Amino acid sequence: MSTPAERALAQFQAEASRTTSLLRFGLVVLLGVTGGLDQNRVEGLAFWLVLAGYGAFAVGWFTKVTRRPVSPTTGLIATSLDLLAVTVLSLLAGGGGTLPTLSYVVIPVMAAFRYRPALSAGVGIATIGSFVLTAAIERPAIETTTLAAEAVVLAIVAVATFLLSVVLARRAVRIRALLADADALTAQVLDAEARERRRLAEDLHDHALQTLLVAGQELDELDGAEAADEALRAGIREIREVVFALHPYVLDEAGLVVAVRRVAERAATQGRFAVTVEGQPLPAGPHDRLLFGVARELLTNVAKHAKAEHVTVALHDGPEGRTLEVADDGIGIDRSVLAGRLADGHIGLASTRARVEGVGGRFTLDTTTPGTRTVVRVPGEVPPVPGA
Incomplete structure (x- = not known):
């Protein structure tokens, strides 16, 4: 590619x-x-x-x-x-x-x-x-x-x-x-963002979350503290969600397909739709973290705006690289509304497209069929930086 x-x-x-x-x-x-x-x-x-x-x-x-x-x-x-x-x-x-x-x-x-x-x-x-x-x-x-x-x-x-x-x-x-x-700068920005997310996730996990877990254990030993215990456990769940959003440790441990499936299931719960994730386990790729972020952005948009009943997420490798496809049967996207949102400063999709194209990939948004179908392809190898 x-x-x-x-x-x-x-x-x-x-x-x-x-x-x-x-x-x-x-x-x-x-x-x-x-x-x-x-x-x-x-x-x-x-x-x-x-x-x-x-x-x-x-x-x-x-x-x-x-x-x-x-x-x-x-x-x-x-x-x-x-x-x-x-x-x-x-x-x-x-x-x-x-x-x-x-x-x-x-x-x-x-x-x-x-x-x-x-x-x-x-x-x-x-x-x-x-x-x-x-x-x-x-x-x-x-x-x-x-x-x-x-x-x-x-x-x-x-x-x-x-x-x-x-x-x-x-x-x-x-x-x-x-x-x-510009390509090299985009790659550096993505790497810096990933490092910062990881650092924040580790700080939350190693300090704030551990402190809350200790407090929860101490509450278990007390009587009549059910309300405080429930609030504390809710806080623990929320921090774990933040930790996962900042740094998807499942991506490192189990791979892209499993990590995307977990994000899809969370989005399905939030948006109240059924989801199907298609794809066999894939070897680690140079742009898996980018694809994970794209999948999270697309699924979040579906949960918030699409009013879909069913969403399909597919991941596979091909001659042109690694492909992510997200399709829903929701209300679709009006391009005039999308342009207006962009003018108002909502640059989620525009930023996602720029990141994909910045690594030599392709971002295709199809709204001609019922619902929305987005296809993202990224190269299987990191292109060499000229002059390196």
């Missing part, structure tokens, strides 16, 4: 592919317009047949990149086909000095959006070389100085787009580094 930094970079590359595909439509239009204006040099149907084929390729490629991302190698093949198409069409139009050769200037611009300066430089050099080769093969009846001027303009555009590619690539690297830092 990818980290937020990797997903952001993939999103940048997907946007670059779509932008390049849109520019390709402009290139097709430019070739058609210049070919129509230079009809005295464009002879026969070959030019228009090749242009029609290139237009079909542009449509097909745009459909491809809008449906799913393409690899850098596949993108390089597309750029090579762009250069080949412009070269062939320029030759069919009469070579150097014809209007369709103006289309060469678009090729380096298309390459600049791929966040790969080396590719941008290579495409720029190849474009200039193809332009010069086209002029040399056709030997047009045009002054050498004019061709040289056009080549210089094309070279300037190639250099400018290369520099643009460098700037975009550096920004992408910087953004990725910032996201990686």
Whole structure:
């Protein structure tokens, strides 16, 4: 499962592919317009047949990149086909000095959006070389100085787009580094919070709870202290609940499934619903404490707001990592109400989502079916911290 930094970079590359595909439509239009204006040099149907084929390729490629991302190698093949198409069409139009050769200037611009300066430089050099080769093969009846001027303009555009590619690539690297830092900071915050919870739980268990237990034993030896004894035992139960909430010792001793089952049963008692916990015992995972906290947050919300009759909790491992699913048959969540609660400062679900995504996981909330279904996936391994 990818980290937020990797997903952001993939999103940048997907946007670059779509932008390049849109520019390709402009290139097709430019070739058609210049070919129509230079009809005295464009002879026969070959030019228009090749242009029609290139237009079909542009449509097909745009459909491809809008449906799913393409690899850098596949993108390089597309750029090579762009250069080949412009070269062939320029030759069919009469070579150097014809209007369709103006289309060469678009090729380096298309390459600049791929966040790969080396590719941008290579495409720029190849474009200039193809332009010069086209002029040399056709030997047009045009002054050498004019061709040289056009080549210089094309070279300037190639250099400018290369520099643009460098700037975009550096920004992408910087953004990725910032996201990686945010990932590492989130992990540190979660660890610090877990340590603090554990310390508070140990303090309550080792001091306050033990004192109350001793007091309870002393009350057992006295007569007529039933009311005080009951109040004391209620206090002991409450402290034990707080201790468990602060640090789920069952998670360390019996594992995630057992700990989540205990939380689910408590929430079921509070919310008066039936609960089913599905899942076999799982080996300890790097994000079990996070999943436990998410399960507790979701089940608490169900108990308070869902008015559900039955809740299902499922835990299992898969190729993408460890998955927690909480589904209820309650009244569901109105997204407008959820947005309003967020604006009022109720950030429970938003905070939970941020924590999951901070470790490279995914948080999906589905309210289209009756009730609410939440699926949380976290990676099976802790991603390495860049530079570590």
